[in-house]
Amino acid sequence: xxxxxxxxxxxxxxxxxxxxxxxxxxxxxxxxxxxxxxxxxxxxxxxxxxxxxxxxxxxxxxxxxxxxxxxxxxxxxxxxxxxxxxxxxxxxxxxxxxxxxxxxxxxxxxxxxxxxxxxxxxxxxxxxxxxxxxxxxxxxxxxxxxxxxxxxxxxxxxxxxxxxxxxxxxxxxxxxxxxxxxxxxxxxxxxxxxxxxxxxxxxxxxxxxxxxxxxxxxxxxxxxxxxxxxxxxxxxxxxxxxxxxxxxxxxxxxxxxxxxxxxxxxxxxxxxxxxxxxxxxxxxxxxxxxxxxxxxxxxxxxxxxxxxxx
Numbered sequence: 589x590x591x592x593x594x595x596x597x598x599x600x601x602x603x604x605x606x607x608x609x610x611x612x613x614x615x616x617x618x619x620x621x622x623x624x625x626x627x628x629x630x631x632x633x634x635x636x637x638x639x640x641x642x643x644x645x646x647x648x649x650x651x652x653x654x655x656x657x658x659x660x661x662x663x664x665x666x667x668x669x670x671x672x673x674x675x676x677x678x679x680x681x682x683x684x685x686x687x688x689x690x691x692x693x694x695x696x697x698x699x700x701x702x703x704x705x706x707x708x709x710x711x712x713x714x715x716x717x718x719x720x721x722x723x724x725x726x727x728x729x730x731x732x733x734x735x736x737x738x739x740x741x742x743x744x745x746x747x748x749x750x751x752x753x754x755x756x757x758x759x760x761x762x763x764x765x766x767x768x769x770x771x772x773x774x775x776x777x778x779x780x781x782x783x784x785x786x787x788x789x790x791x792x793x794x795x796x797x798x799x800x801x802x803x804x805x806x807x808x809x810x811x812x813x814x815x816x817x818x819x820x821x822x823x824x825x826x827x828x829x830x831x832x833x834x835x836x837x838x839x840x841x842x843x844x845x846x847x848x849x850x851x852x853x854x855x856x857x858x859x860x861x862x863x864x865x866x867x868x869x870x871x872x873x874x875x876x877x878x879x880x881x882x883x884x885x886x887x888x889x890x891x892x893x894x895x896x897x898x
Contacts, residue, residue, distance in 0.1 A: 591634045594627035599699050601627075603871040635690040697836055697843075700761035703873045704844055707759040708752060709851065710866065710880040711806050713859030718808060719852065722748050723887075726853045742845045748852075750808035752844050756826035758806060763791035763874045765828045790825045791874065799823040806863075855884040 601624045604617075614621065712719040725747045730737075765788050773780040780786070795803040799819050800810055809815070827834035834840070851857070860881040867877040 590630055594630040595695065595698055597623060598627045598631070598695075599872045631691055631695065632687065635687050635694065638690055638694075639686060693836065696834070697840065699873045699875075701840065701843060703759070703761045703875045704752070704756060704840075705847060706876055706880050708755040708844065708848055709857060709882060710859050710861075710863055710876065711755055711758075712751070712848075712852070713857035713880075713882050714863055715806055716856075716858075718751060718806070719857060722751060722848075722852050726849055730853065737846055737849055739842075742842050742849075745845050745849060747808065748845055748849060749841065750811040752841060752848070753811045753824075753826075754806060754808045757794045757800070757810065757824060758804075759868065759874050760790045760794060760826045761873050762826075762828070763870060764789055765825075767832075788825070788828075790828075791870075793823065793825060796823060851884075853887075855886060858883040858885070 601620050604620060712722065725745060729741050729744050767786045767788060769780055769782050769784045769786065771782045794800070797803050800823075822829055827837035827840070860883060866880070869875050869877040
């Protein structure tokens with residue numbers, strides 16, 4: 589919980605620094621800044637432990653693999669090759685570089701995934717027709733089996749993928765992204781000078797009626813192949829774009845598919861509040877203020893068992 593609380597405080601403190609005018613003065617920001625530094629230390633300690641434990645674990649496994657059965661020797665050899673690659677990587681990267689990358693992967697995938705799942709569950713619970721289409725897709729893919737999804741199963745979830753993409757259009761986990769110009773840029777009569785800091789408001793780009801005829805409506809068909817084909821590539825930026833886009837975007841989509849498919853296969857979702865009544869909380873991520881309020885009903889023979897979650 590210490591790590592989770594630290595992450596929560598970081599994503600709360602950072603937007604304050606740039607959105608509350610008087611916090612631009614460091615002497616007024618002092619108390620929050622002190623807590624921010626404490627949180628950063630906690631996050632760094634967590635990632636340092638991950639790196640140390642993994643290196644120690646792999647080294648110990650390789651030392652004790654002489655008596656492995658034949659079926660496990662291949663896996664051991666693969667891990668040895670991975671360790672050799674890691675050794676080369678460690679020679680190229682400083683400790684701080686490796687730790688920063690681990691911090692980024694863990695941190696970037698925490699609140700963003702939570703936010704996307706919250707909005708997706710809320711929207712599915714409100715739009716039961718869409719939810720049932722997702723369920724029908726699951727029935728076709730799994731044919732009554734209770735097995736966990738394979739990679740191929742996840743790739744076949746085309747309609748669920750459209751649901752996820754539409755969720756991220758309406759409520760991008762990262763509603764704003766920052767960039768700095770390398771050279772002067774001319775846009776109409778305006779010149780943006782080199783070195784300028786720019787905030788790109790993804791939340792509003794995704795609501796451009798030029799590309800989305802009814803931008804406030806939840807409609808997974810916005811991501812039918814024929815509609816995507818004719819759309820400007822930068823009209824949809826849930827993972828940013830260009831050379832500094834999100835490295836984990838494919839993993840994020842797969843993760844969301846795995847979780848949402850499991851929920852829909854086992855439960856019917858009913859939202860107890862309309863999405864329009866939820867207050868989006870803008871920060872490093874965009875989350876429903878106070879969370880979502882839903883009712884889950886077990887499918888099939890357990891229809892009367894209900895669970896209410898906040």
